[in-house]
Amino acid sequence: MDRHSAADRSESLHSSSPAVVRRLIRDGHFAENTAGASAGFLQANLVVLPYQSAFDFLTFCQRNPKPCPLLAVGKRGDPSLPTLGDDIDIRTDVPRYRVFRDGNLVDEVSDIRDIWRDDLVTFAIGCSFSWEEALVDEGVPVRHVELGRNVSMYRTNVATEPAGAFAGDLVVSMRPLRPDHAIRAIQITSRFPLAHGAPVHFGDPEAIGITDLAKPDYGDAVEILDDEVPVFWACGVTPQVAILGAGLDFCVTHMPGCMLVTDVPSVRTAII
């Protein structure tokens, strides 16, 4: 996507309400990443799994609040999340889903109504897209949004705290920033613990087991300029690594970067 079409997309989605973006997604008109969409509203990572594993997964989230800050937990068998939006149907309102069976990724789809089950529990986990508008408002540029790309995400060698069968390494998102912008970004994102809060690392990628920033494990690569450092935030794709390891018979997540856009203004969750 060149800068011109990126700007077009940015203009339309950026200022659209969450309800409008969800309707576009639900009606099959939008199945891409949601970076920059409905600027200023909470976006959410998705995990849907059987009730039998729900306590262990909720405990995994409690033990790993940086990658897994919980925005909402659905009722067993219920695809709504009323605290995040009146009309949300989690089976249709995410642009792309990943379906896991017996610990393997088996499918990527845009609708999960046909595979929904009465024993499924939905977890909505905070997402760093939620505070990117706050960075821009304070003069901190966000390159992947400027370019109309998905954010760069990487698997690290930093272990999460296990719970039941859930365990695995942390996934991070990365934004290249000048040091002065990085300092401001640390201050701003500290205010948003429900969207991963402050970064977990900056500088040397190999210190957290990332060998090549040009080859993200999820999302798109972006250029890092000479006067910039990579800054890393815990990422809500982390559960997808834990799920692979847990070998669940069935599980659904979002496709990394293709988030649930909620009706909750991000600032409403800000600490101080």
Added chain:
Amino acid sequence: MDRHSAADRSESLHSSSPAVVRRLIRDGHFAENTAGASAGFLQANLVVLPYQSAFDFLTFCQRNPKPCPLLAVGKRGDPSLPTLGDDIDIRTDVPRYRVFRDGNLVDEVSDIRDIWRDDLVTFAIGCSFSWEEALVDEGVPVRHVELGRNVSMYRTNVATEPAGAFAGDLVVSMRPLRPDHAIRAIQITSRFPLAHGAPVHFGDPEAIGITDLAKPDYGDAVEILDDEVPVFWACGVTPQVAILGAGLDFCVTHMPGCMLVTDVPSVRTAII
């Protein structure tokens, strides 16, 4: 307790390490409230209940993060909480316990080893005692600690967000403060979301359903001076109201004010 003995107690417990305080409790030498003990360390409210209700209770905590910020969730049947202290045995390390059966409070004891079960799950919930030292350090006096008393706690008419069978009104703790101190206390406690964070109300007690500040539902009363306002924080006794309503066959909590003292320095959990 007069001011002299309060000062004595304050001196000994205030500067004792959490491990020493837990040993005193475990050995039966201390069975009172822990206000002011091991200043600067996280203290925790306790809920112990059967695994069958654990997912619903964990969801209740997720939906009510102000009264129920989770510090740790134990493994099924396991009375240790290693992330809060190497030697913690939750069956002996709390000064006083309350035992609930069939939705009624039936006993208050100082040890629960004889009623422990293999299906029990432990929840440690943050406590406002954790930041009282931070207030004192910044020149904000805390009257109940000065007087060697338990904090004043009240049931309100503010409903929590239900989860499963868990529902009920919010419980708050109250500290009388001058407005300038209240403003500073709002700033300071905002840094500690795992210890209830910023207050939920100040001023008129009737606005949240409290009719007589001189008669707290839990803990001790303290005087409110003419130039002071009552300031109210969400309290980790809230689950005890929810538990009464849920009618669990079995459940154990701490006695309000008689907390688990952990090895975690409070500042280590501070946001910004």
